[in-house]
Amino acid sequence: MPSVPSATLRQQRLGAELRKLRERAGLTSTRAAALLGVPQARISNIEAGRYAVSADRVRTLARTYSCPDAAHVDALAGMTGARKRGWWEEYRDDLPSGLLDLAELEHHARAMRVAVTVHMPGLLQTPEHARATMREVVPPLRPYEIEHRVSYRVKRQVVLFEDRPTPYTAVVHEAALRMGFGGTEVARAQLRYLLEMSQEPTITVLVLPFGQTGFPAAGQPITYATGPVAQLDTVVLDTDHGCDFLDAEAQLQRYRSVLDRMESRALPRGQSRDLIHRIVKEL
Template identity: 80%
Template sequence: MPPSPTVPLRQQRLGFELRKLRERAGLSSTAAANLLGGPQARISNIEAGRYAVSADRVRTLARNYSCPDEAYVDALAAMTGGRKRGWWEEYRDTLPSDLQDLAELEHHATALRVAVTIHMPGLLQTTEHARAVMREAVPPLRSYEIEHRVSHRVKRQAVLFREPPTPYRALVHEAALRMGFGGPDIARAQLGYLLEMSEQRTITVLVIPFGEAGFPASGQPITCATGPVPQLDTVVLDTDHGCEFLDAEAQLHRYRSVLNRMESRALSQEKSRDLIQHIAREL
């Protein structure tokens, strides 16, 4: 297959996982190519995500690498088909590539768990709230850039309404509830929408209140996208310079622990709703 001009995040991850399997088997790329019956460059291109690969070839590589984990191999085989493009590709020329990668990751996740301290969870933002937040960007965004980003964010929210919906668990610090982006009316509507969404069967909103002793996070938004097997989870850090995608085992373990500790400081669902309602009445 010819190389893809733009490598989808999912295809990159598949290549990375195949490289990990090869290295764990103690094989060089040349030795792996010999087992496959092709040039060494083919292995390098597959592992770099430059070439799409079939499910059968993934299974052959996993067999050559003596991988005993059938569930993991099945999950890798399901990641093939890298030439298929999702709705996010229409924004490829207008928005940063990491936003397309984020949408792709959310689309394929089996569950999403997020933690925020200043902004509302992206998939639970109203259009007006999202627009107000983006007006605060530095350097400033042009009006059409804001509208592209708002449109993209709204389309990302489709994972919460499809059938079956993606389970979504949001840890929201009280600070985010009180920021008031856009003024009282927009802030009040945002809190109302957060309450409405928290009533959905597959959406959980837990508030971490002021006054909790200690806080096990740096303050940057964290998203953990659950894969079909734990090895294929991904953590996304929302930084000032864009999204950072983490998938090394040590990184996954660390941020799972951070999210667990944050959740241990959160109120129950009922008390979280009570606090959201209380703050909305104060506006």
């Protein structure tokens, strides 16, 4: 079983899900190892994502743990194998690992829902808008660091343009539409790009306008990535210290409810586009 030098978020998640199955079966790692005839350290390393694990091994573990959910087991088996180098790996020496994990998560997501208050959704940003926002980062980024991050952000958008694009729903607060990062020309181009992207059949842009009573989120950008089964969904919170990845059942339920409420209070697609058009004319 090959060692994994740097476990990705996906490998860590697979290990964590296998640990959950073992614990639900009421087995210690020592007992599980004895049933499988392997060293206890191997179970611990698999659950920590330190070793690649085969689909057959996952199915053997699931049978040992008496997991009755065939769809869940199939989804876990689909997460196996040694780490495949995605395009994001070329940035491993230049960007925080959390950003690489985000690109990997987006690559494998079956659908995405996002909500933003101040910034545009990352996958719907123009390079100029992204560059302008990154100039505001504290502590300041060096010019070459900004360009690395702009390049990375643009490449993440590939999931929206593939042969089978990922369905993407974005709730954008009116405040984000009026922030004006980069000046009038950059802001106008960003809004026009948002309108252009909103015409794609798999992309939905909804505006939460000023004057809407109530706001069910704390204000930080939220991404909800749908997995092959509900147990493998992931929430990403974009914070000042980096990305927080959440996958506990209670957390997933909470953010599904938050996004449901935000989408219900946002303007419909047509009215959202009309508001964006009006703001473009005001610039």
